[in-house]
Amino acid sequence: MFSGAQISLYPMSDDFIGVIMNALSALDPYRDRLRIETDDVSTLLVGTPDVLFAAMRDLFVAAAKTGTHTVLHATISRGCPGEPDDPICQTPALGGPLSPLAERKQQALAAVAQTPVSGQPTAAQFSLYTLGIDQHMDEIYGCIDFIKSSGVFDRSKNFCTKLRGDAGAIFATVHEAFVRFGPPAGHVTIDLTVSANSPTPL
Amino acid sequence: MFSGAQISLYPMSDDFIGVIMNALSALDPYRDRLRIETDDVSTLLVGTPDVLFAAMRDLFVAAAKTGTHTVLHATISRGCPGEPDDPICQTPALGGPLSPLAERKQQALAAVAQTPVSGQPTAAQFSLYTLGIDQHMDEIYGCIDFIKSSGVFDRSKNFCTKLRGDAGAIFATVHEAFVRFGPPAGHVTIDLTVSANSPTPL
Numbered sequence: 001m002f003s004g005a006q007i008s009l010y011p012m013s014d015d016f017i018g019v020i021m022n023a024l025s026a027l028d029p030y031r032d033r034l035r036i037e038t039d040d041v042s043t044l045l046v047g048t049p050d051v052l053f054a055a056m057r058d059l060f061v062a063a064a065k066t067g068t069h070t071v072l073h074a075t076i077s078r079g080c081p082g083e084p085d086d087p088i089c090q091t092p093a094l095g096g097p098l099s100p101l102a103e104r105k106q107q108a109l110a111a112v113a114q115t116p117v118s119g120q121p122t123a124a125q126f127s128l129y130t131l132g133i134d135q136h137m138d139e140i141y142g143c144i145d146f147i148k149s150s151g152v153f154d155r156s157k158n159f160c161t162k163l164r165g166d167a168g169a170i171f172a173t174v175h176e177a178f179v180r181f182g183p184p185a186g187h188v189t190i191d192l193t194v195s196a197n198s199p200t201p202l
Numbered sequence: 203m204f205s206g207a208q209i210s211l212y213p214m215s216d217d218f219i220g221v222i223m224n225a226l227s228a229l230d231p232y233r234d235r236l237r238i239e240t241d242d243v244s245t246l247l248v249g250t251p252d253v254l255f256a257a258m259r260d261l262f263v264a265a266a267k268t269g270t271h272t273v274l275h276a277t278i279s280r281g282c283p284g285e286p287d288d289p290i291c292q293t294p295a296l297g298g299p300l301s302p303l304a305e306r307k308q309q310a311l312a313a314v315a316q317t318p319v320s321g322q323p324t325a326a327q328f329s330l331y332t333l334g335i336d337q338h339m340d341e342i343y344g345c346i347d348f349i350k351s352s353g354v355f356d357r358s359k360n361f362c363t364k365l366r367g368d369a370g371a372i373f374a375t376v377h378e379a380f381v382r383f384g385p386p387a388g389h390v391t392i393d394l395t396v397s398a399n400s401p402t403p404l
Contacts, residue, residue, distance in 0.1 A: 001339075002360075003358060006327070006359065006360065006362055008273070009232075009272055010212040010214060011214065012212060012214060012215065012216075012218035013214065014214075014215055014216045016214035016271065022362055038402075039359075039364075039402070040397065040403070041325050041327050041364065041395060041397050041400070042327065042395065044359065044360055044361075046360070054383075069218065071210070071212055073275050073395065075329055075362060075393050075395075076361075077329075077360075077361040080361065082339065082342075083360060103376050109265060123242055124243070124245065125208070125243050127277055127279075127393075129333060129391065130333075131332075132335075132339070133334075135243065137283050137334070153259045157208065157241075157246065157277075158204075158206060158208065158246055158248070159206070159207075159208050159277050159279040159282065159285075159391070160244065162241075162243065189329065189331065189361070189393075191329075191391075191393040193210065193277075197245050198242040198243070199219065200242035201242070
């Protein structure tokens with residue numbers, strides 16, 4: 001298994017470099033469990049999904065708490081057939097057979113309910129792609145059912161689902177969508193955008 | 203067929219609203235062929251792929267020419283089984299059977315070669331997803347072969363392919379990837395990030 005994300009942080013500020021540099025210390029608690037590579041477009045994080053989502057959440061919240069309109073985008077992937085297995089990505093969360101959809105929805109809701117509050121109001125939207133399987137829309141519709149009960153569902157949009165709420169619950173919800181839908185060893189990706197402090201009226 | 207994109211423009215500037223507002227006039231030549239809806243996270247464009255990509259290119263170039271570090275992100279989709287057919291999306295470009303991969307690669311290269319130069323140096327990265335088919339990696343590897351000959355290939359990264367060159371050739375290359383790979387009536391999506399004026403050294 002290989003899992004990770006290409007992430008980018010966009011503070012809409014003349015001081016975007018300062019905002020990003022100050023936020024980076026939020027990654028420190030996770031650095032021993034991530035491989036990190038940066039270029040001019042994005043930063044690669046390689047690690048298990050739980051560590052990836054916690055690190056993305058803390059990085060985003062650190063930047064958003066400055067009050068700057070800030071967006072984090074992430075291209076998240078697991079099980080891509082073109083990527084090698086990597087010891088840093090090994091996790092029991094992605095083993096075993098695919099259990100019934102109803103059971104996975106309940107497990108996902110229970111996990112979101114236990115998430116601590118971050119205090120950062122957040123909007124987000126994401127698309128889940130389960131690849132290389134014929135019945136990909138069954139998994140996607142099952143995931144959408146879970147999202148609608150998650151407490152952070154805002155609305156369905158064309159090509160994505162929009163969330164609104166506390167950053168903690170939002171990252172927990174997308175994490176659950178990522179690990180519980182699509183086959184455990186399958187190729188699953190997410191296109192995620194998370195935004196705070198937008199001046200656009202809702 | 204339904205095709206469109208959720209797009210967001212991120213100027214890293216205190217005057218991000220001004221940069222976005224000034225760039226929006228670049229969409230004017232396309233407004234009669236697009237349906238446009240905006241909220242606080244993204245703007246939906248619905249239309250045929252040729253119009254979508256031309257509109258995204260002109261919007262991005264208009265913002266980037268200010269010299270501000272600017273990023274455009276787009277979640278692009280065609281043929282999603284959950285979306286209704288829409289007359290504004292009808293195009294002969296997505297009809298007929300799937301021709302051999304080698305033939306499609308040649309057509310894509312010819313189209314990119316004919317693209318006018320915009321004068322805007324640009325970096326980009328994108329992921330192509332062909333959904334609901336078993337052999338999705340064959341189409342993706344075929345597309346990567348085309349990209350490597352396109353003249354704007356920079357390098358393969360985990361989860362995506364990175365491009366560098368003129369904005370005109372970059373948007374043309376991603377457009378060709380979108381319409382020529384995966385079944386013509388199939389569900390194909392792209393997660394696209396385009397960046398200009400980054401202060402990060404290459």
